[in-house]
Structure formats: C-alpha cells, structure tokens
Amino acid sequence: MTRTAFITGASRGIGAAVARRLAEDGWNLALTCEKNTDLLEQLADSLRARYGVTICTRTMDVADPLQCEQAAAEAKEYLGPIHALINNAGVCHMGLLTELSVEEWDRIMKVNLYAAFYMCRALVPDMVRRRAGAVVNISSVWGNVGASCEAAYSAAKAGLNGLTRALAKELAPSGITVNAIACGVIDTDMNKCLSPEELKTLYAEIPAGRPGAPEEAAQLVWQVLNSPAYLTGQIIGLDGGWT
DSSP: OOOEEEESSOSSHHHHHHHHHHHHTTOEEEEEESSOHHHHHHHHHHHHHHHOOOEEEEEOOTTOHHHHHHHHHHHHHHHOSOOEEEEOOOOOOOSOGGGOOHHHHHHHHIIIIIHHHHHHHHHHHHHHHHTOEEEEEEEETHHHHOOTTOHHHHHHHHHHHHHHHHHHHHHGGGTEEEEEEEEOSBSSGGGTTSOHHHHHHHHHHSTTSSOBOHHHHHHHHHHHHTSOTTOOSOEEEESTTOO
C-alpha cells in the first residue's frame, strides 16, 4: 500500500530532508511552505522525476487555521487518505524577553505550537475513522530544558511536547501514534543568525562535536514512522549528546 504524508515547512532544512527520505521509500506527499514557493516546487519536481511519487504543494501560513483546513482538504482530495502528519514548520527569535513584542510572541507561538494543533484538528479525524495514522512533531531540546534569550521559542516547544504526550494518550485507543523529535543544533538556515565564532563555541559544547544534519533528522522521522505502534507519546532527543 502506498502511504501519504503531509509535511509543513517542507521547502528546505529538515522538512525538505524528510520529504526526500519518504519519497525514496515511495510515499506520496503533500508539501507546504510559507514563502519559498520556488524552492518547494523545485523539490517537488525533483522527487516526482526521481521516485515517481505523487506530490501536491501549497504556499500557506500555518498560523492561519482556515488555511490549514483548506490545505488538508486539498491534500486529501488530491492524494487520498493521509497516513502521517509531520508538523515541522517553525520560527525562532533570539533576544531578551523584555525586548520581545507581543506580536513576536504571538507569531512564535502560532507557528511553533498552534499550527500543530490546527493541522492535527484538520487531519486526525480521518485517522480516527480509519483507526490508523501517525503524527510526528519536530520539537527542540529547548522545549525540554529552556534556552536563555529564547523564551518564546522554548515555551512554544515545551507546549508542543505537552501536546504530543497528551494527544498520544487520547489517540492510542484509535491506533494512532503521536511522537516528537527534540532536535539539538541541526545545520539549517535557522542558525544563520549566529556568527562563525558563535557557531564554533556552540559546537564545542556538543559531545559529538558538530551539528546534526537535516538528513539525520529525516532518517529518525522515517524510523519513527516505521516503528512498532507501541512507540507513542515519546519526546525523542536528537542532539549529539548535548542535553
């Protein structure tokens, strides 16, 4: 049976790597992004050509519940049942809490936490009716331990971890798994705000001595999706031994 995954934030970084890994395994895909439409279309075209999978794409704001509902409906109409939801879209902000605006706080919360709720609300009911499905939330180590000058991001990811654990308990009787991957430093554009010197210092703190690759995160997502159904409600660390 061909399986289908819905991936948010798929134009680059972890989301794009997950799309490549699942396409390699024959998954059909619904891919979204907020701004990088050209990158998303290039990725989709390359995966169609290489693996022969069916893909639909949509540029959207995951912070808007209506757009999430519309994207989910479009994906189901084009691809059929969605077997896995990967909530990957995220934004971060570095700075003192006292300098963080209400608008910035709201945006970080909506993209990193509310969007996962919106997408689950749109796609989980069909999974419940089929009594099968999986949700994988891309979280962060900061959701576990917090980070100085990243209060909003840490709070949002902590909320995402809580949502993961609670929803796993709610959906387990329906045969649906819900897990999160708490990423450490992954080599993506999210780290471009750091200078080479800051990155060097950061990598020295990581026992593995380097950042993780998006492909490593993607491989873990693939492994979670192919794990026994008894694996649910877990926050799985991927941080090179950092935390």
